[in-house]
Amino acid sequence: MKKAQPRVRRLLASAIMMGALSGPAALFPASAAEAPATGAPPNLDLSAPGVGWAGFVAPKEPNYAVARLFNDFAGPASGLGPVTDGPAHPYANNEVAREMRIPPTYRVADLDNASGKNLMPWVREALAKQNELVLRGRNGETREARCWETGVPAFHLNPGVMQIIQTPREVVLFLTGRERHIWLNVPHSANPKPSWYGESVGRYEGDTLVVDTIGFNDKTFVDSYRTPHTDKLHVVERFRLIDGGNTLEVAFTVEDPGAFYQPWSGTRNRHRVMNPNSRPAEFDCSAANDDYFNIGLEPVPTAEKPEF
């Protein structure tokens, strides 16, 4: 890892240079149809061979604080953060359970802390219902575990390895069978078709990839507590390398005037892992995910009949 650092710094330095040179291009955004087909990828080249970004790397010694972020957002340094667990029902994810040798739990949202009070009444009600289900031992699995598209920012919660492909036209994020497209240096469409991951447009601000996403459907949750949102959801993510290029920081802000009184923020860091065989892979979630034990699991996405 250490040996790789100088190279990463050089890449970063050249990336920043390129950013400075290509900056004015952002002033003249091309339409999707006119996306450049050739030329070097702008700025951060996150798609180097063998590079993956792990949501979690197990520490050598048990470490509660690290394990706690196995599949969760970190809160912001200041201001409102994501919905969390509370003192009444501390959450122990599988990694916490493994490292601390305690039983794992499902998530119960704290509706009385600042983030809980930031939820509009219908969102609080939805979460209260979900809490009640979980406390009865039902529906505790995440949306992702039930093979649904996760949406944004919940996409980032998966602790697995994310691969990135970057071209002049777009950045594609691959994470355990899910993909997101970030269209570079183009404005939002006038009326984006509502979708699971919304319409993401990205631009570089120096060494930071800034991604603005709107045009969501209202079928996803913003987190693993199953916090719902409306189609007014708007997420801004800032991707940048920190820690000498070994950590990809994704800092995001969520606003939804139909669900949250105030915008809130969070962070999800991913760790650089080198593996020559680290490549996007096919994903088979729904083939073996029936509710075998009849514990009220949400059904996997299923078409009643073949589409064509």
Next chain:
Amino acid sequence: MKVVGVGAIGVSFALAAYCAASFAADAAPDISGTYWATSYSPKIQVLGGGDPPLNAAGKAAYEKNQAGLKDGSILDKARRVCVPDGVPRVLATPYPFEIFQVPADQVTFLYEMNHQVRVIVMDKPLPKPEALIVDPKYNGHSIGHWEDETLVVESAGFNDVTLLDAGGLPHSDEMTTVERIRKIGNQLEDIITIHDPEMYAKDWQARFVYDERNDVRLEDYACNDKHRDLSGVKGVQVR
């Protein structure tokens, strides 16, 4: 004399190909972009016409699949729970797909339908049979290399739960395929050779052609969702 002349031309072509190959790292042909078929056939069309050369075991498996799909005892998982289609059925997709050639050591096919990813690992051998047998994939394991302007893709290590087409054409987990993929003007051609002696009396081929459509963006796809308009793809009958 004429024969010698043709031979000499052949040698010079081979030399040119060799030279091109030796610079492949810098000058791999560019097939990246977004593509979309203009027609769809639920029954795979054999190149040269006729029916796939099923052997006795293949015929029995085909009849069983057809009957099972009809009476519901066999679930078309690729269409009902949206698992990957498998090769070659994924090549018949009436949805757009995108090809990436970065990083340089892989060619990535990303399909909108069932958001399938096929990564072709370039200039490496296939994993050994004992490695493939414990890690079967819907779309198999694929390696590739360039022969002039053609991407040659070899695949093996398929699971045995996919169908070769919507009608239930069978295959075994011993199937291997070779695809020759190239740009012809603004189209992409993929000619696939199916080798599966357990089900077929001899190798056979199918040909798929797609229009380059860099004006199209891949969309999110989830099972049972409302998807994009396929009215521009001949042969699709949305149910």
